[in-house]
Every structure is written in C-alpha cells, then in structure tokens.
Amino acid sequence: MADTPTGGGASGAPGAGRARDDTGSQNDTGPAEQPVSLRDAVALATRAHTGQLDKAGDDYIGHPLRVMEAVGDAAQRAGVDPDQARMVAVLHDVVEDTDVSLAKLTSLGYPSDVVAAIDALSHRDGESVEQYLARVAGNPLSVVVKRADMADNSDPARLARLPLEQANRYARRYSDRVRLLDDLVVDRMRTG
Template sequence: MADPPPAGPPAPSLADAVALATRAHTGQLDKAGEEYIGHPLRVMETAGRSAGPAGVDPTHARMAAILHDVVEDTELTVEDLAAAGYPPAVVAAVDALSHRVDESVESYLARVAADPIAVVVKRADIQDNSDPARLARLPAERAQALAERYAGRRRLLDDLVGRHAARSRAVG
C-alpha cells in the first residue's frame, strides 16, 4: 500500500486571517479618522454571531468578514488569499464582497446575495457602517447621507436575497 501524499501546509486559522488583515490595513483610517482595522474586527464579531442562525459556518463567516475589505482597499488579491490556503468558501465570499470597477450597486449586491457567507458579512458590514455611534463622529450632513445610503443598500440587499431564494426554490 502506497503512503499517502504529504499534507500541504495547514490552512490559515482565524488568527492568521486577523493578522493578515491587520497588516494589510496598517496605516489606513476610517471616515472618522480611527484606525481602519476596527471596522473589519467589529464586522467579524457581528458576522460570527449571526452566521449560525443564517445556516453559515461561523468560522468561515468570521474569516470572510475580517478579510472583506483587503481586496478592495489593499494590494492583496483574491488569488493571494487562495494561494495562502484560505478555504474556497471564504475566498469566494471575499470575491463576492469586493466591488468591481464601474460596477453598479445593484450588480454588486446581486453577486453578494448569491453567496450566503457574503450575505452574512455584508449585513454585518452595513450594520457597522450605519452604527449611530460611528456616524455621530462625522459632520451631521455627511452622517445623514451615509445613514440613508446604508439603509437603502440594506433594503436592496434584502430584496435581492429574497429574489435569489425564490429563484432557488423554483429551480430546486
């Protein structure tokens, strides 16, 4: 009997994902001038809590959440995440969550709506971005505009998730 092929390196852990995101976002600030990594960390915690009830693996949701902005806002690519050994479901969710150049909000959210992990993360992202405590640190006019923008995106995402679920039921 032949020996099994040698195992490759272990898949990155959640701690590895946090370390990668922290390094990648070093020096970045959010709209209120705070260290940017606070946002993905909060999104990670919220996504982790809401993943189970949504039928999503909590570890995959946390990993995708902490990494959700690295492709958009840093030099890292989806290919880098795959090459590092992140689970395919996590890489797919991060890809779904990454805006494309000249992409409409509806096209972007339709892609998110098709990936259950991405939906959990995007809802957590919108929740954090529209947190009244965070918005209160911005000028009132800017805070109001962002609150309206995120409320509209949440409604559109919920509508698209509903449509996607209806299509899936019709096919299945």
C-alpha cells in the same frame, strides 16, 4: 464611515506564502502546510490595512474587527459556518482596498468558500450598487458579512462622530442598501 479607507495602503502580507512550523510561526519552506486560522486572517488584515484610516480618522482595522465580532450568531442562523464567516468578515476589504489579491489568499491556503465570499464582497470597477449587491446576494457567507458590514458602517454612535450632513448621507445610503440586499436575497430564494 469605514466605507473606503484613507491613508497609505499596505503592500500585501509580509511573510505571505510561507509555511508555518509546528509552533504556528512562519518559515520559508514553501506553501502553507497547515490550514489557515482566524488568527492568521486577523494578522493578515491588520498588516494589509496598516496606515489606513476610516472616515472618522480611526485606524481602519477596527471596522473589519467589529464586523468579525458581529457575524458569529448571524452565521449560525443563516446556516453558514461561523468560523468561515468570521474569516470573511475580517478580510472583507483586503482585496478591494489593499494590495492583497484573491490569488494571494488562495496561495496562502484560505478555503475556497472564504475566497469566493471575499470575491463576492469586492466591488468591481464600473459596477452599479445593484450589480454588486446581486452578486453578494448569491453567496450566503457574503450576505451575512455584508449585513454586519452595513450595520457597522451605519452605527449611530459612529455616525455621530461625523459632520451631520455626511452622517445623514451615510445613514440613507446604508438604509437603502440594506433594503436592496434583503429584496435581492428574497428574490433569489424564490427563484433559486
């Protein structure tokens, strides 16, 4: 349902590449001097997804915000940093669906683990679902976020807003992908 946003994409992050002063506001002094925060990530995702709609016609930003809210406990159980998981979650579609690049995230000061997880979550042209999910399975932060992403995309309450045939197609798609990701994670644990 939130699979691919529709509508006009954002042109990146206004104010990107600017340092914050002590009050947290942006200034033009150069690269980021303070670590980026979850609040920064939410602001970037909100700007980047402005004008995009999900399959039900809602503002697309709702999807990454819901995924962000869902990953905290799962991150702790998986042994990954919950704050980094939330940051990855809110930004998980910006590289794939907006003009924001991995290089831009790095230049803004996002931690390398966060950028690597977003990279793993970003589809490549011509890539099969199996190749994509195998890459996701190799990054623990990405696994936590992808599971929350697929749970949100297959939420029955959200699917009920779509035509029945489309809702059933999405439900099957995400059920199959959850099984495949789980199998790939188990395989990686056995061989890893």
